[in-house]
Amino acid sequence: MKLLVTFSRKRGREPVIAQVVRDTGVLINVERAQIDSHEGEALIEVPDESCQLVREHMEALGATTHRLDRTILYDRDECVDCGACISICPQEVFAFDTDWKLVVDEGKCVLCGKCQLACPHGALTLQL
Amino acid sequence: MEKTIELVNERIRDGNAVVVTAERMPGVVAELGEEGALAEVDVVTTGTFGAMCSSGAFLNFGHADPPIRMERVWLNDVEAYAGLAAVDAYIGATQQSETRRDQYGGAHVIEDLVSGRRVELRGSSRGTDCYPRRTIRTELGIEDLNQAVMLNPRNAYQRYNAAVNTTDRVLHTYMGMLLPNHGNVTYSGAGVLNPLSNDPSFRFIGPGVPILLGGTEGMVVGEGTQASPAGGFGTLMVTGDMKQMKPEYLRAATMHGYGVTLYVGLGIPIPVLDLEAVRATAVTDADIQVDVVDYGVPSRGRPTLRRVSYAELRSGRVEIDGEDVTTSPLSSFRMARQVASELAERVASGRMTLALPTRRMDPSKAAQPMRETGQAPRVRDIMDRTAVSITLDQPVTAAAAKLLRGETNHLVVLDADGRLTGIITTFDISKAVLRPEKAKSVADVMTKRVVTTRADEPVDIAAQKLERNNISALPVLDGERRVIGMLTGTNLSKLIGRGRK
Numbered sequence: 001m002k003l004l005v006t007f008s009r010k011r012g013r014e015p016v017i018a019q020v021v022r023d024t025g026v027l028i029n030v031e032r033a034q035i036d037s038h039e040g041e042a043l044i045e046v047p048d049e050s051c052q053l054v055r056e057h058m059e060a061l062g063a064t065t066h067r068l069d070r071t072i073l074y075d076r077d078e079c080v081d082c083g084a085c086i087s088i089c090p091q092e093v094f095a096f097d098t099d100w101k102l103v104v105d106e107g108k109c110v111l112c113g114k115c116q117l118a119c120p121h122g123a124l125t126l127q128l
Numbered sequence: 129m130e131k132t133i134e135l136v137n138e139r140i141r142d143g144n145a146v147v148v149t150a151e152r153m154p155g156v157v158a159e160l161g162e163e164g165a166l167a168e169v170d171v172v173t174t175g176t177f178g179a180m181c182s183s184g185a186f187l188n189f190g191h192a193d194p195p196i197r198m199e200r201v202w203l204n205d206v207e208a209y210a211g212l213a214a215v216d217a218y219i220g221a222t223q224q225s226e227t228r229r230d231q232y233g234g235a236h237v238i239e240d241l242v243s244g245r246r247v248e249l250r251g252s253s254r255g256t257d258c259y260p261r262r263t264i265r266t267e268l269g270i271e272d273l274n275q276a277v278m279l280n281p282r283n284a285y286q287r288y289n290a291a292v293n294t295t296d297r298v299l300h301t302y303m304g305m306l307l308p309n310h311g312n313v314t315y316s317g318a319g320v321l322n323p324l325s326n327d328p329s330f331r332f333i334g335p336g337v338p339i340l341l342g343g344t345e346g347m348v349v350g351e352g353t354q355a356s357p358a359g360g361f362g363t364l365m366v367t368g369d370m371k372q373m374k375p376e377y378l379r380a381a382t383m384h385g386y387g388v389t390l391y392v393g394l395g396i397p398i399p400v401l402d403l404e405a406v407r408a409t410a411v412t413d414a415d416i417q418v419d420v421v422d423y424g425v426p427s428r429g430r431p432t433l434r435r436v437s438y439a440e441l442r443s444g445r446v447e448i449d450g451e452d453v454t455t456s457p458l459s460s461f462r463m464a465r466q467v468a469s470e471l472a473e474r475v476a477s478g479r480m481t482l483a484l485p486t487r488r489m490d491p492s493k494a495a496q497p498m499r500e501t502g503q504a505p506r507v508r509d510i511m512d513r514t515a516v517s518i519t520l521d522q523p524v525t526a527a528a529a530k531l532l533r534g535e536t537n538h539l540v541v542l543d544a545d546g547r548l549t550g551i552i553t554t555f556d557i558s559k560a561v562l563r564p565e566k567a568k569s570v571a572d573v574m575t576k577r578v579v580t581t582r583a584d585e586p587v588d589i590a591a592q593k594l595e596r597n598n599i600s601a602l603p604v605l606d607g608e609r610r611v612i613g614m615l616t617g618t619n620l621s622k623l624i625g626r627g628r629k
Binding site: 080081082083084085086087088096099100101114117118120121122 | 177178179300304305307311312313314379381382383384389391444453454455456457458459460461462463465
């Protein structure tokens, strides 16, 4: 399960993710993080069964969490199987099958957004 | 053994012609040998489906009442060329909407028309005695047009160089998104299925030859613009009746940061009349080579990193500088196959016969670069020929004093040999004032990573550097990293003031 965690940095540099890992014992995989002077945002992957527990602890520490059931929306009708998305994706979400048809493995996506820009046919939309 | 075009057409009409796609042909030749393949196969069909920017259509709207001779025409806010008398216009695929920019353009107008959607026509005129009306606004579907003739000046490139980017930033090009530090390779073209790669001597492809364009029967007009078949980069000018076309084979697209383009499906049948035709159509992806070109270099003569075959490109990975780099085609091989198969089916079922070119195109032709009567302005034409400098070991206060005295915002920092090693701006001095304990000498406060230019660099490239790095000056260096001048935003605005003479 993917969670998008947003935390304010007004209260200082509290190690929210590390704290939650220690308190819950759940191993959190940080897939992407962007932190600037006043706000931090991290995309994390947690085991489905621990999702609720992690969310509760995160929110107790002042973070907001957003469950991502979908990552990118793939519009098969717009896609022409050109493959422009394949090489720019850092996570190998896209590949051709043996008939040169595009296959999309949404679960690997870390919502970097590159494919949304790179798709010439507007077939990929980030679900945020 | 040789066959005539009449024999092949007779077999097609009788439903007895053996038609295979160009992808299958190498296998047929491997199995039956060249003589066997000549005896067996009558027609090889090719197909390609990719971004073909140089596409468009002539449209005739019919006369309004009172009549108007439209001098300017917009379709859904995309301007079409109307210098063709009263009610004709040419809508070019890459022309962008005046209101929706790169999200809508000529390609989208074409796609909308072919998909049965209406578009808004807006026209204006000075008004004449014979054409008194000055403006018009109406909605038209493709069925309302007298003619909608697709005429694409440059389609079906024989092959296309692959693209890579060795700079440290993302580039947005017509070859798609190119990641920094050769993070990916993009390419285009159907390789084994490409029409001209299956007939590089233009023996069977030329003016008058029937083709499948946009899902309907069209025709080769002749040599495409910019054709350079001597180097393996032939192109074709093609035409077809847009009213009969299918939206599946004409797909509008936007290359982010570049603009609008049209994906076109195009296939050409090649009659297999002799052994030379057998050999030409037996071409494989491994036989078709292209350069991997560095789009990070902003000049016409972009450097080549290496040569690769379509077989390597289509394997999904190529080696660049010792690293395995992922490739992306920008054209669709699945759709290219579909075009070639649909064409094969048409020919095999007798619905489409073949023809030889009415005249032969010149396979030895090479495209010329533009003759420029004036050189694009260079940095040396507008730069300041002096630069205020300071050496590394000087105190920050000395730098501040020089900035004030020199009435400049930039001090170039030189090492002991007089070569550029850093730059100091008033911003750096301000930082030093805030943290005096950390900033004693010029070396402590200067910016070490300096973006620079050279005297012979085109001004447009230097201006891009300023804009991209959000800076206001570039030291101008000679070959030995010695500073010979400065280029500032002020210099650039003077150039604009001069009207770029």
